[in-house]
Amino acid sequence: ILDSLEERIDVTVFYQSGERLELNDLLNQYALESSKFHFELYDLDRNPGMAKKYGIGNYGETVVAYNGKRTKVSYPVEDKIIHAILKLTRKEKKVICFLKGHGENDVSNYNLRKGYSKLREALESEDYDVRELLLTKKEGIPGGVSVIVICGPKKDFLKEELEALHRFVQEGGKVLFMIDPFYDFPNLSAFLSVRYDVVLGNDVIVDQSNRTLGGDEFTVMIPLFLKHPIIQDFRTPVLFPLARSVEAKGNSRGGVYAQTLAQSDPKSFALSGKKALTGGKVSIEEGRRGPISVAAIVAVESKETGRGKEESFQEQIVILGDSDFVSNLYIDHLGNKDLFLNTVNWLGEEDSLISSRLKRPEHSYRFLKYQETKRLFWLLVILQPALPLIVGLVIYLRRKRKG
Incomplete structure (x- = not known):
């Protein structure tokens, strides 16, 4: 982002006594990255006139x-500085529409389990214009929309709606599908298969070997x-609480090229239908062995040179086999937020945001696998408390033998 600056950018910080050194070190890192980045630091208590000039009160x-x-901005942390730079340098905001x-x-x-407000906040923090979109026969998809996000639909689409999405893609638009398991979408499944060479599996991914602490075998880590x-x-x-398979056929035909983006662990397997949730112990013999594809990306032939696998193709569609991973409950876990934001940034042609975010030091949750919890139990609950007893017993037996 700093490398793309065309003009000088000035950052003026009003700090509290004792913060100057820390803030100087932070902002100096940006200045070293770009000669166009300049900053000044003012003690708020000692410079009331300057503070009044800029309308500063805190x-x-x-x-x-x-x-x-x-x-x-309220404080010069990296996220806020980047957002401010984007806000000032972008000629216009990219519009992201959530279909409803x-x-x-x-x-x-804002509900913790059912809400997705953090998803909206994450996009707005990167200066996107987030809207909702209801497809109608009369209005269709308005102009100026960069990416349409279809996040966890529960009902199938009308054929007219799917054709509107297809026209949107043909005109250069981008679409992100996040489709949960156990919902039937005859029209959508046929649309993705015929138009874009992607198959939505009527299944759920199971991973017994990489279960998280407190989770079940249906909450799977996606490492590949x-x-x-x-x-x-x-x-x-990435942690998918409940995922279905999304298979790219891999046939470059009819102006479409689909390929796998992410897969489950090789020890995982896919169970068809709702059989896996009817109770009882699931077995790998009952399902299809992993690794299972859970995400696909589709490049569509374009008249203009794109960034896809081939020179005449442009990647315009991403299909993910889960939407719960970006709910308020899960979005901050592991790489969930980065996967979503990176996908939107790539589709929205904001590549610089991908690299800038991945360089930030983040605090995240550490998920323990089921086998790791068993080892920790034996180490901390059994072996560690027993160690003094074992050592004492050995010393006692040695002394008794000598005596």
Whole structure:
């Protein structure tokens, strides 16, 4: 982002006494990255006139100015500085539309388990214009939309709606599908298979060997990714609470090229239908062995040179076999948020946001696998308390033998 600056950018920070050194070190890192990044630090208590000039009333408030425009952030942390730079340098905001009308997840719902408000906040923090879209025969898809997100529909689509999405893609639009298991979509499944060479599996992924602490075998870690800019620097897996298979046929035909983006662990397997949730112990002999594809990316032939696998193809569609992974409950776990945001950034042609986010130091949850919890139990609960007893017993027996 700093490398793409065309003009000088000025950052003015009003700090509290004692914070100058820390803030100077932080901002100096940005200045070393780009000669166009300049900053000034003012003690708020000692510079009331300067603070009044910029309308500053609180410690840490920061003014970012670029090309005659300026904006204010509450504190100069990296996320807020990047957001301010994007806000000032972008000629226009990219519009991300969440489709509704089929029982999709609500990005305005703040409920921890059922809500997806954090998803909206994550997009807005990267300066996207987030809207909701209801497809109608009269209006269709409005102009100016960069990416349409279909997040966890519960009802099938009308054929007219799918054709509207197809026209949107033909005109250069991008679509992200996140489709949960155990919902039947005859029209959508046929549409993805025929138009885009992708098969939605009528199944659920099971992983007994990589169960998380407190989780079941249906909450799976996704460790295997295709070499692709969306996930090029991933260091942690993604957690899918409940996932279906998404298989790319891999046939480059009819102006479409589909390929696998992510797979489950080789020890996982896929069980068909709702059989896996009817009770009883599931067995690998009953399912299809892993690794199972849970995400696919589709490049569509374009008249203009794109960034797809072939020179005449442009990647415009991503299909993920789960939507719960970005609910309020799960979005901050492991690499979940990065996978979603990177996907939207790639589809929205905001590649610089991918690399900038992956360089940030993040605090995340550490999920223990089921086998790891068993080893920790034996180490901490059995062996460690027993060690003094064992040592004491050995010393006692030695002394008794000598005596």
